[in-house]
Amino acid sequence: MALLSFSRSFTLLSSPFHFFSPRSISRRRSFVCSLSAATDVRSRSAVLWFKHDLRLDDHPALSAAETHRFVLPLYVFDRRILSRYSDDMLELLLFALEDLRNSLKEQDSNLMIRYGCAENVIKELVKEVKATDVFIEEEVEYEMRQLIGVVKKTLETSSSLDWNPDIVMWRTPFYDVKNLKELPASYNDFKKQKLLPTSPLLPATLPVVETELDWGPLPTFSDLKEFIKGKLGKSKESWNLMKEMPAEVLLKENLSKSSETIPKSLNDKSIEQRRRDKSVFVTRKGDIVGGGTNTLLNALASYLRYLEGTARDDWQEVHERLRNAETREGASFTSLFSPALCLGIISRRRVHYEAIKYEKERNAGFLSPFGYSAASVAAAADAVCSMEWFWLLALKSQVSNEGLYSIRIWRWRGHLIQYTVVGLEGPAILLVHGFGAFLEHYRDNINAIAEHGNHVWGITLLGFGQSEKPNVVYTELLWAEMLRDFIIEVVGEPVHLVGNSIGGYFVSIVASLWPSLVKSVILMNTAGNVIPEFSSHRFPSERQTSAAARLGAQLLLFYLRLNIRNTLKNFYPTKTNRADDWLINEMLRASYDPGVTVVLESIFSFDLSIPLNYLLEGYEEKVLILQGMKDPLLDSKAKLAMLKEHCTGLAIRELDAGHCPHDEQPQKVNSIICEWSSGSLNPAYKIAKFEIEESFIGLTSYRFNLKLTCQSVHDHGNVIAISISP
Structure with a gap:
């Protein structure tokens, strides 16, 4: 019998919570959790709040709580959490909760289901069961960390509680990292530490629940x-509907004028059919693995043993889906298992443990120093190691203040994305970087623009900087959909979209496909062409990368690492000192991240054939072109001439700069962007503003109380609505 002690003395600096991190263990039947030196843990009771840890296997909090006198497992259907989920994720959630409840019932426990605000639900249950501890898994996402803070504050300040329950924050450590603040910034340096993954814990056994409680039904x-829609409002609901239509479908509709239909909404009948079929692909689309932990482990075993073949129907189904999802080498694991990992139905270190165990079985108990013997093993092990690295980077950014800006984390399709926001009010401006860059490339823009009364957002796109670099096929449409969802889920209002280089092409796609999200477009040395009289486009049925693209990406990465200083200096012809050590080191750091070669492959498969003059149709007087005239990548004069000729209503500013004018000439660019967002550079805005002021002056002379509602003048139609009440 092995004993594991979870010490409350281990804390993270800059955090108000207590933490424990279990280390590796091979076999155990009981654990000791030293929550308080003066209190017998067996006299304590606990509420364990499930969020993204929907499992009994490898669950440190359950292992710590199993010696308590009473444990109340709880899941709260909170709209603030659920509104972030797609329909597929909601389906997975329901299956996972059903399995979790059944597993708990087998231990004579249960899973309590409640609806509402988590802080209020937890407070009332703590009072009802007289809980001394509340177990909460640590999160890296900004909104979830904010929610946990609200829960903590509610418990601390509640007048209905005569005691302050301990908030026990926990996580499932993949590596035994002693101090997050000392985590190397480079994955290359991190690997040199040669930390071994910790072993997963066996399922805990909770105390029998003898108290009569209303456990609540699963919906x-x-x-x-219907519950999620309850307080969304029509505008928010219509915005959420935009996320259901893929960008490629919209482009095809717009180009062919065909009547593609939105996928039918899910219903309980289609979900119940999956239950009867006992398929591990439980969603209506049938392309992601779901169910409970045991179902996931069975699917994982099948995935890992792909090369062996099988006569089992359920494993054959997994193998078929694997082949369909293998759009590039190893991409199938992320495609099939990432959503379940996001919900915590299975832990990352359990996946790694099972993959390595199978690899040893194939090789007489040994691991080859030359790599894995099966591609499926490599895909699974590499994916979870990559996920863990970016999770550590994200967590470090939340507990330390090392960067230029305060970093927040947003989870998009299961992947961790960095962003920042400065300013509390004013026009919303979203800054989008170019290829190989990151949000800090706007190092001298974000604060300066915000100081002029703007609400400025900066984002590091998927695959760049310290945002996650999953094994997926990267396309211009993928990044456009990401920006769309960021505006809908995070910003929450229409924005002035600013894009540099390939980022300019991404924002042009967003503006074309989802105009209600965009006030105006500012393009700085944008990628993309101008094609006169463009009318049609043929889309490839499926994007896949080739062996030539993979080789090209590896060679390109090698070249860039050797020549990054000279390459950057060429991009800054008038101020070469702006290509400084900080910028070079940040780009070099990112070049060693797992998955970076996958991102570089996209250079060989970009489809920029939809021209800018088509994408910017309908944005007359709402597009500003900022062009560094010394850009080494293109003929700036020729490009501006084509834009002037074939795009009507453009505002153009020529700058004495290279490919990145915002970083080479930040003061000039900041001034122009601020003037643009305030409307002083936009003729349409001037007219609308003048009419509003004239009306206001006339009405106030009659002492009317004026309530003015003006839709952004950069929106389509320039609608101005005035309501007057005496």
Whole structure:
């Protein structure tokens, strides 16, 4: 029997919570959690709040809580959490909760289901069961960390509680990292530490629940959707609907004028059919693995053993989906298992443990120093190691203040994305970087623009900087969909979209496909062409990368690492000192991240054939072109001439700069962007503003109380609505 001690003395600096991190263990039947030196843990009771840890296997909090006198497992259907989920994720959630409840019932426990605000639900249950501890898994996402803070504050300040329950924050450590603040910034340096992954914990056994409690029913999918819509409002609901239509479908519709239909909404009948079929692909689309932990482990075993073949129907289904999802080498694991990992139905270190165990079985108990013997093993092990690295980077950014800006984390399709925001009010401006850059490339822009009364957002796109670099096929449409979802889920209002280089092409796609999200477009040395009289486009049925693209990406990465200083200096012809050590080191750091070669492959498969003059149609007087005239990548004069000729209503500013004018001439660019967002550079805005002021002056002379509602003048139609009440 092995004993594991979870010490409350281990804390993270700059955090108000207590933490424990279990280390590796091979076999155990009981654990000791030293929550308080003066209190017998067996006299304590706990509420364990499940969020993204929907499992009994490898669950450190359950292992710590199993010696308590009483443990109340809880899941709260909170709209603030659920509104972030797609329909597929909601389906997975319901299956996972059903399995979790059944597993707990087998231990004579149960899973309590509640609806509402988590802080209020937890407070009332703590009072009802007289809980001394509340176990909460640590999160890296900004919104989730904010929610946990609200829960903590509610418990601390509640007048209905005569005691302050301990908030026990926990996580499932993949590596035994002693101090997050000392985590190397480079993955290359991190690997040199040669930390071994910790072993997963066996399922805990909780105390029998003898108290009579109302455990609450699990909702149907339809009921859950209605619950989420309850307080969204029509505008928010219509915005959320935009996320259901892929960018490629919209482009095809716009180009062919065909009547593609939105995928039918899910219903309980289709979900119940999956239950009867006992398929591990439980969603209506049938392309991601779901269910409970045991189902996931079975699917994982099948995935790892792909090369062996099988006569089992359920494994054959996994193998078929694997082949369909293998758009590039190893991409199938992320495609099939990432959503379940996001919900915590299975832990990352359990996946790694099972993959390595199978690899040893194939090789007489040994691991080859030359790599894995099966591509499926490599895909699974590499994916979870990569996920863990970016999770550590994200967590470090939340507990330390080393960067230029305060970093927040947003989870998009299961992947961790860095962003920042400065300013509390004013026009919303979203800054989008170019290829190989990151949000800090706007190092001298974000604060300066915000100081002039703007609400400025900066984002590091998927695959760049310290945002996650999953094994997926990267396309211009993928990044455009990411920007769309960021505006909808995070910004929450229409924005002035600013893009540099390939980022300019991405924002042009967003403006074309989802105009209600965009006030105006500012393009700085943008990628993309101008094609007169463009009318049609043929889309490839599926994007896949080739062996030539993979080789090209590796060679390109090698070249860039050797020549990054000279390459950057060429991009800054008038101020070469701006290509400084900080910028070079940040780009070099990112070049060693796992997955970077996958991102570089996209250079060989970009489809920029939809021209700018087509994408910017309907944005007359709402597009500003900022062009560094000394850009080494293109003929700036020729490009501006084509834009002037074939795009009507453009505002153009020529700058004495290279490819990145915002970083080479930040003061000039900041001034122009601020003037643009305030409307002083936009003729349409001037007219609308003048009419509003004239009306206001006339009405106030009659002492009317004026309530003025003006839709942004950069929106389509320049609608101005004035309501007057005496």
